[in-house]
Amino acid sequence: MSDPKHLEGVTSQFAFPGKFVSAVHWGTGHIQDSYCVEYRDGGACRRYLMQRIAGGVFKDVPALMENIERVTAYMAAQLTNVRDRERRVLTLVRARDGRLWHEDVDGENWRAYGWVEGTHTYETVETAEQAFQAARAFGRFQAALAAMPGPRLHETIPDFHNTPKRLVALERAVALDDAGRAGTATREIEFALARRDLAGALMQANLPERITHNDTKLNNVLFDDTTGEGICVIDLDTVMPGLAPCDFGDMVRTATSPAPEDEHDLSRVTLRLPMFEALLRGYLSAVGGVLVEAEKLLLATAGKLITWEQGIRFLTDYLNGDRYYKVHREGHNLDRCRTQFKLVELMEQREDEMGRLVRAALE
Numbered sequence: 001m002s003d004p005k006h007l008e009g010v011t012s013q014f015a016f017p018g019k020f021v022s023a024v025h026w027g028t029g030h031i032q033d034s035y036c037v038e039y040r041d042g043g044a045c046r047r048y049l050m051q052r053i054a055g056g057v058f059k060d061v062p063a064l065m066e067n068i069e070r071v072t073a074y075m076a077a078q079l080t081n082v083r084d085r086e087r088r089v090l091t092l093v094r095a096r097d098g099r100l101w102h103e104d105v106d107g108e109n110w111r112a113y114g115w116v117e118g119t120h121t122y123e124t125v126e127t128a129e130q131a132f133q134a135a136r137a138f139g140r141f142q143a144a145l146a147a148m149p150g151p152r153l154h155e156t157i158p159d160f161h162n163t164p165k166r167l168v169a170l171e172r173a174v175a176l177d178d179a180g181r182a183g184t185a186t187r188e189i190e191f192a193l194a195r196r197d198l199a200g201a202l203m204q205a206n207l208p209e210r211i212t213h214n215d216t217k218l219n220n221v222l223f224d225d226t227t228g229e230g231i232c233v234i235d236l237d238t239v240m241p242g243l244a245p246c247d248f249g250d251m252v253r254t255a256t257s258p259a260p261e262d263e264h265d266l267s268r269v270t271l272r273l274p275m276f277e278a279l280l281r282g283y284l285s286a287v288g289g290v291l292v293e294a295e296k297l298l299l300a301t302a303g304k305l306i307t308w309e310q311g312i313r314f315l316t317d318y319l320n321g322d323r324y325y326k327v328h329r330e331g332h333n334l335d336r337c338r339t340q341f342k343l344v345e346l347m348e349q350r351e352d353e354m355g356r357l358v359r360a361a362l363e
């Protein structure tokens, strides 16, 4: 986290009108550092989201910011005659020099968005209506970008949902055992490797390439405080070419279990099929008209695949000594891996029911 003086200095580089009031650390992201920045302009207080871009993860900042600018501008242009238009898509705030980001004296890169007022996020879903709203928001996001003209977006993190490569990275981490932790995760390693046949399920299915969000975690949707609508999709760093079912799969991963991602007590990790059904309804209501049959049918498998992939990513990072995800306690990445694998097991047990729900939703 940055110190307050430094933060105030960075905010002064952005075109926020008025006088600096405060900057407070915000959110639970595992990668970027985010701050809620407040400025007073005459009688009005305005808030902004300022983020330090994790350079180790996003290596090409100009490409990253170009993607985000193109996507947000294209989406905003489509939103005509819609209530709350400016709250339905993030708006970048430029630096005073006109650029989309600011590089500070330490070589760290920062960017800013307008704050979407009157909204909240959830770490876990409480009602089927919330699951529906989240899935509809991500579905609308995909639908809005379905016909975006070229050129192709940059791949901000190459091979992000390349599950076979994620598996290879795990095998390498096991072989190197850099942090000397492999002995503490033998069951998890075995669980991951025993399912290797699953790895190519989406990539080998010959699906159309689309513009996808790629990080459709539940907490990346802003819900309207008054109406409860999933009004705005955030965290646009991984918006790039991808496969539609990957986006649906990450919703299943984060919305079907009532337990947090790092829950210690695995008996609390359960698979709530009513939430799965609500996700299907919400997602298909928004993007069903765009998707081809093969993409739709793979919605049944996508949750299992992406949850397994996420477990592999947490496990790999645990074995590598916690270099990628922020951790807040010992064994944090291993705990996260365990919740993912527990959910995979539950999805395996109820695979037939999930398939039936998909077919029913498509009728």
Ligand code: GN1
Pocket: 028, 029, 030, 031, 032, 057, 214, 215, 217, 235, 237, 238, 261, 310
């Ligand atoms: C990271 O930054 P955050 O928490 O929204 C990660 C996602 C993972 C997620 C797991 C760029 O997302 O891919 O699914 O953690 N983002 C990146 O909670 O790797």
Ligand code: MG
Pocket: 029, 030, 217, 219, 220, 235
């Ligand atoms: Mg996020």
